[in-house]
Amino acid sequence: MKKPLRNILILVLAAGSILILVRYIAGLKENIVSLENQKQNLLQDLEKEKKAVQQLNAKNTGLKNYLRAAHRKLNKLFLNSGMAKEQLEKFDLKFSILRAENKALLDERQRLAQENASLKMKLNSVDELKRAIRELKRRAKIKGNRGFLIKNGQSTTSPAKVKIEVIPAPKEQ
Numbered sequence: 101m102k103k104p105l106r107n108i109l110i111l112v113l114a115a116g117s118i119l120i121l122v123r124y125i126a127g128l129k130e131n132i133v134s135l136e137n138q139k140q141n142l143l144q145d146l147e148k149e150k151k152a153v154q155q156l157n158a159k160n161t162g163l164k165n166y167l168r169a170a171h172r173k174l175n176k177l178f179l180n181s182g183m184a185k186e187q188l189e190k191f192d193l194k195f196s197i198l199r200a201e202n203k204a205l206l207d208e209r210q211r212l213a214q215e216n217a218s219l220k221m222k223l224n225s226v227d228e229l230k231r232a233i234r235e236l237k238r239r240a241k242i243k244g245n246r247g248f249l250i251k252n253g254q255s256t257t258s259p260a261k262v263k264i265e266v267i268p269a270p271k272e273q
Contacts, residue, residue, distance in 0.1 A: 220269060221269065223266075223267075224266070224268060224269035226266070229264060229266065233264070
């Protein structure tokens with residue numbers, strides 16, 4: 101009796117082990133199917149990520165080209181800016197010189213206008229004309245001919261002829 105009981109027990113244990121083994125294998129198959137699905141999903145995600153990386157690389161390359169072009173333009177603009185600053189400094193210097201010359205010319209013009217007005221007043225007066233003639237004669241005598249009666253083929257004894265025009269000054273109100 102011991103032997104059949106042992107055989108039954110072995111059979112029950114063997115059947116239980118087979119049942120556990122079958123369930124274990126079924127669980128492993130489910131895990132394999134699940135892992136295969138996950139693998140497929142991961143491969144799809146990987147393909148999507150590769151496409152995204154390619155798009156980003158293309159965009160990055162475009163941005164790099166744009167950045168290089170922007171750097172070239174900036175360098176060109178800085179160079180042009182430097183040249184423009186140099187020209188501006190030259191023009192500023194020339195303008196300062198012209199301004200100073202203009203001021204000097206305006207001062208000279210004002211001085212000449214005053215001198216002209218003074219001479220007009222002097223020469224429009226008969227008394228002043230007489231004084232001017234006497235002054236010219238006096239200068240001629242001082243200059244003189246150094247004792248020569250004839251100098252350069254002309255007589256020096258006769259007084260110099262001076263033509264005088266009298267224009268009356270306009271009356272100021």
